[in-house]
Amino acid sequence: MFRxxxxxxxxxxxxxxxxxxxxxxxxxxxxxxxxxxxxxxxxLAATDRVALEVTGNAAEIARIIRPHVADVIVVSPHDTxxxxxxAKTDRLDARTLAKLLAxxxxxAVWMPDEDTRAMRRRLSQRSQLVRSRTRAKNEIHxxxxxxLHGRPPVSxxxxxxxxxxxxxxxxxxxxxxxxxxxLRHVDFLDAEITRLDRAIAERALENPDVLRLMTVxxxxxxxxxTFIAAVGDIRRFPSARKLVGxxxxxxxVRQSGAAPARHGRITKQGSAAVRHVLVEAAWVxxxxxxxxxxxxxxxxxxxxxxxxxxxxxxxxxGLCWCLLIREQDYAFGQPSLTAKKIxxxxxxxxxxxxxxxxxxxxxxxxxxxRDAERAIATQxxxxxxxxxxxxxxxxxxxxxxxVTPGRxxxxxxxxxxxxxxxxx
Numbered sequence: 001m002f003r004x005x006x007x008x009x010x011x012x013x014x015x016x017x018x019x020x021x022x023x024x025x026x027x028x029x030x031x032x033x034x035x036x037x038x039x040x041x042x043x044l045a046a047t048d049r050v051a052l053e054v055t056g057n058a059a060e061i062a063r064i065i066r067p068h069v070a071d072v073i074v075v076s077p078h079d080t081x082x083x084x085x086x087a088k089t090d091r092l093d094a095r096t097l098a099k100l101l102a103x104x105x106x107x108a109v110w111m112p113d114e115d116t117r118a119m120r121r122r123l124s125q126r127s128q129l130v131r132s133r134t135r136a137k138n139e140i141h142x143x144x145x146x147x148l149h150g151r152p153p154v155s156x157x158x159x160x161x162x163x164x165x166x167x168x169x170x171x172x173x174x175x176x177x178x179x180x181x182x183l184r185h186v187d188f189l190d191a192e193i194t195r196l197d198r199a200i201a202e203r204a205l206e207n208p209d210v211l212r213l214m215t216v217x218x219x220x221x222x223x224x225x226t227f228i229a230a231v232g233d234i235r236r237f238p239s240a241r242k243l244v245g246x247x248x249x250x251x252x253v254r255q256s257g258a259a260p261a262r263h264g265r266i267t268k269q270g271s272a273a274v275r276h277v278l279v280e281a282a283w284v285x286x287x288x289x290x291x292x293x294x295x296x297x298x299x300x301x302x303x304x305x306x307x308x309x310x311x312x313x314x315x316x317x318g319l320c321w322c323l324l325i326r327e328q329d330y331a332f333g334q335p336s337l338t339a340k341k342i343x344x345x346x347x348x349x350x351x352x353x354x355x356x357x358x359x360x361x362x363x364x365x366x367x368x369x370r371d372a373e374r375a376i377a378t379q380x381x382x383x384x385x386x387x388x389x390x391x392x393x394x395x396x397x398x399x400x401x402x403v404t405p406g407r408x409x410x411x412x413x414x415x416x417x418x419x420x421x422x423x424x
Contacts, residue, residue, distance in 0.1 A: 024095050210228055218282065
């Protein structure tokens with residue numbers, strides 16, 4: 001019989017409770033420092049099990065305690081119902097964790113390894129820098145609008161010609177100071193983003209999964225890296241449906257009694273960053289010929305553009321699961337576009353430029369080969385449309401409570417979320 005140890009984690013301390021042979025007792029507080037946690041871990045038995053909720057420092061606490069006990073379980077606060085309790089204190093929370101752990105009612109969340117956490121931190125930092133740069137650029141645009149200078153005559157206000165145009169504007173001193181400060185901020189953020197892009201590119205070139213996902217039109221290195229960082233080992237998902245649910249891209253379903261099922265908005269569980277980049281990838285992918293564009297247009301005809309974009313993002317997530325599980329590149333990708341993405345990664349890592357060099361077959365790569373690739377992708381798009389048309393013509397009429405009147409059943413097809421032979 002093992003002892004169940006519940007730890008309510010805070011920034012400065014952890015409240016501890018221990019369940020032993022049906023009795024739960026409070027064991028005081030442990031400071032959240034490496035030395036104090038190491039001393040506490042040594043006081044535990046090798047057969048003990050420890051449970052704590054997900055917090056910013058939970059991974060490090062689990063790393064310190066794990067070598068001294070049988071198991072450390074990190075759980076989601078949504079699975080413990082502690083936040084909905086009528087009485088909530090640190091001592092009660094620790095006792096609840098110990099009680100649930102002793103009863104075997106806690107499911108551990110997946111904890112990424114250090115490399116995955118490092119990738120997550122880099123991507124999160126880059127996202128924050130990009131948002132800060134956008135705010136600085138928007139402030140400059142606001143100055144232009146306030147002073148009635150109209151639309152800039154250049155496409156890029158922050159390029160060489162754009163900055164020259166900004167310098168020639170007649171502005172009050174305070175507005176000029178605002179533009180100068182924002183430009184300095186933009187330059188600083190550009191340098192920081194470039195540094196992070198180089199680190200991300202170096203890791204991407206060493207990761208075959210990232211390179212495999214980049215064969216899909218619309219998926220950039222940031223999209224692929226964000227997906228891999230959030231998902232981790234793809235084999236922990238037995239099906240594409242499980243992955244889609246983990247990312248929060250599955251629609252809510254409500255059905256009771258004889259009433260038809262109602263499908264609502266997506267659940268939005270899991271990483272919001274992954275959903276964002278997948279939707280952005282969907283908007284790019286539908287501009288290229290291929291089955292993804294045919295799928296988007298089919299859904300758009302019934303539900304509108306925005307719902308179709310989210311559905312395409314869900315389809316891309318299932319496609320990514322299929323590619324990683326099968327260890328195959330995208331069958332309907334365009335190799336020249338993939339090569340262009342990989343070359344951009346090499347340049348970001350500091351590889352020498354090839355400008356001005358004449359290479360064998362360079363002229364045909366941009367004309368005949370690329371046209372042939374687009375023709376193949378267009379043929380795949382036509383095949384997808386024909387497959388769907390034939391499927392609708394041969395599909396038998398369905399009846400039952402799960403079918404919404406006037407619409408086909410939305411029951412998902414097990415194992416068919418990302419078919420390589422006919423459609424993505």
